[in-house]
Amino acid sequence: MVKPRRRIAVVDDDPSVCKALARLLRASDLDADAYGSAQHFLESLPTSMPDCLVLDLQMPEMDGLALQRELGRAGIRLPIVVITGHDEPGMQARCLAAGAAAYLRKPLKEKTLLAAIEAAIVSHQ
Secondary structure, three states, rough: OOOOEEEEEEEOHHHHHHHHHHHHHHHHHOEEEEOOOHHHHHHHOOOOOOOOEEEOOOOOOOHHHHHHHHHOOOOOOEEEEEEEEOOOOOOHHHHOOOOOOOEOOOOOOOOHHHHHHHHHHHOOO
């Protein structure tokens, strides 16, 4: 029996990051959906639940930590890998406490990101 491909959602307000990460994920035999904002991702949930969420921390309107909290309030439990280019003291601990499986700093190493996604999915099962 063929195992279905895992679907990964990428939420980042930088279109070039979304495009690059989606390309990397597809080249790694994963399906990828890219969203330019937390709100667009939330709007997709009724019809499309990903296996893992790769989430940028700094975004306008609703940042990554706020999106994590919103998902928790809604009872939506997803493995989440937080990515950030602007690390702040204590932010990693806050993201992990809010339910993130991993916290990675940009620029991302491909193997590190893919390993974090796999580990997040496996630990969530």
